[in-house]
Amino acid sequence: MTVALFLEQILNGLQLGVMLFLMAAGLTLIFGVMGLINLAHGSLFMVGGFVCAAVAAWTGSFWIGLAASLAAAAALGALVEITVIRRLYDRDHLDQVLATFALVLMFSEGTRFVFGSFPLYLDPPAFLSGPVTLPGGLPYPAYRLAIIIAGLAVAAGLGLLISRTRLGMQIRAGEADREMIAALGVDIRFLYTVVFALGAALAGFAGALIGAIQSVQIGMGEPVLILAFVVIVIGGIGSIRGALVAALIVGLVDTLGRFLLPTLLAGVMEASAARGVGSAIASMLIYLLMAVVLVFKPKGLFPANA
C-alpha cells in the first residue's frame, strides 16, 4: 500500500506544482516584460476563486463560474494596469512593492466588503467529483487529476503562444528591448496591458481551480504568491521554462517532504517528536532548496536573457 500512497503523494505534488506554475508564469512574464514586481498577483488569484464560487453558486454551473473567473480576473488586471500599475514601470522596486502592497490591502478588504468574512465553498463539476482508478488500482480524485492535465495544457498553450504567435513575438521582443519595439511601431502601452491581463487571467484561473479543493477565503492568494516567488527565484526571473521546471520541483519537494520526513525521522526518534520536528523541517524545505540554488546559481536554474 505504501507504493500506492507514495504515488498519490507524487500526484499531489504535481498538482501543487502546476498550480504554482500558473501563478509563477504570470509573475515572471510581468517581471520579464515590464520589469515590475507585483504583490497583488495573489489578490487576482483570490478574485478568481471568489468569482468562480459566487457565479457557480448563482448559475449552478462550475463551467460558467470558471469562464466568469477568467474574464473577471483579466478585466480587473487590465483595469488595475491602466489605473495604477502603468505609473509604476519607471519607479524603483521599493515603490512597486509598496504600491502593490497597498493594492493587496485594498483587494482583501474590498473582497471582504463584497462577500463577507465567511469562506465560500465551490463544488467541482459532477463528472469530476468522484475518484478515478489509476493503473495499479489506486483511487485518486478525478478533479485533482483534471487540474494536473489542465495546468499542463495551459503550460503547453502558453509555450505555443510565446514561441509561435505574433503576440508572443512582441512579448519576447519586449523582454529583450522595449525601446526598440516601441520604435518599430508596436503599441507598447497596449502590449503591457495585454501581458498584465494575461498574467491576471492565469492567476484567476488557478484561484478558481483551487477553490474547488480548498475553501475560498480572504487571503487565500498570499501563501501561493510567496511560493510562486520562491518558484521564480529558483527558476530564474523572466523564464517561463524555468518557472515550469521550478514549480514542479517545488510542488514535489514540498508535498513529499511533508509526507516522508515525519516517517523518516520516526526511525531515529520517538513518534510524536518525529511528527513535530518532521513537519517543522518540512515546512522549511523549499526555502532551504531556494538557499541551495542561490548559493550555486544566484540567477536561478534558467537565467533569462543568458
Added chain:
Amino acid sequence: MPEFVTEHRLNILLALILLGGPLVAHYADEPFLVTLATRATILALAGVGLNIALGLGGLVSFGHAAFFGLGGYAVGILASHHQNYEPLMTSPFVINGTNQMLVLWLVAIIVSGLAALVIGALSLRTSGVYFIMITLAFAQMIYYFAISWPAYGGEDGLSIYVRNAFPGVNTLRPLDFFLLCYAVLIVVLIAQWKMTGARFGIALQAVRQNEGRVAALGLSPYKIRLAAFVISGMVTGLAGALYADLNRFVSPSMMSWHLSGEIMVFIILGGVARLFGPVVGACLFVLFEHAFGSVTEHWQFFLGAALLAVVLFARGGFIGLVAGRVRHD
C-alpha cells in the same frame, strides 16, 4: 544648509511631541493613549532598524518581520521558562529563563543579529527584485517554522503572564514602560545619527549610490551591506523584544509578511532615509489605524488607498513635504 537645519529642528520637535503626548495623556488619566503611544514608539524602532538597511543602504528587505518576531520569541521563550521554573537546557550546562529585560534584550539582539547574518549572507549574493523576494521567502520560512514547531505554542503563540522587569523601573505602569521604550528609541536614533556621519555610514551610502566606485577604493560592498543588514536586523529584533513585553504575548503573526510590509510602510509614510522618517510613519500609521479602526472595520481598505496615494503622488513622505528634499541623492 538651510534645509538640513529645518529637518534637524523638525526632528527635535517630533521627539518632543512623541514624549509630550503620552505625558499629557497620563495626567489626563487616559492610560489607553499611553499604550497606543508605546505601540507607535516600538513600531517606530522596528522601522528605524529597517531604515538602516533600506534608507541608507538601499537594501529593500521585505523580510524584517522575521527579526521582529525572533526578538519577540527570544523574550517569550526565556520568560516562559522563567515562569515555569524550567531551565531552557540542562546539558552540557544549565541555562535558566529570566525576566530581566536587559538580559532579554541582549539575547533578542544576538538572535536576530545571527539570523540577519545568515539571511543577509545568502540574500546579498543577489540584488534588486531577487533580493526582495528572497528576504520575503526567508521570513516566510521562519514564520512557517514558528507555526509548525509545537514546543512554544505553535500557531497559538505564547503568553508572558507578567511583564518582564527592568532595574529601577516599574514596567507594569504604562507610563514607565512608555518612557523606557522611548529612551531606547532615542538612544538608537542618536546612534544611527552618529553612524550616518561616521566612516561606516558614509561608506554604506556610497555603496548605495555607486557600488563600483566603492569597490575601486578597495572596500568590499558585500561586507558593508552585510554589516548594515545585521545592524538593521538587530535593531528590529530589539523592537520585537519590546513589542513582546508590550502585548505580553508573542505569536507567529509577528513574523507575517503583512508586518514586513507595514514596517516598510512606516518608512515611506515618513520619508525614506530620513532619521525620523520611520518615527513619523509609525505614529501616522497607529493614529490612522486608531482613527479609522473605530469608524469602520474596513479601515485597511482606506489604509491601502492612502498608501497608494502617497507612493504615487507624495514621494518623500511627511518629512519630505515639511522639510524639503534630501540635499544629495
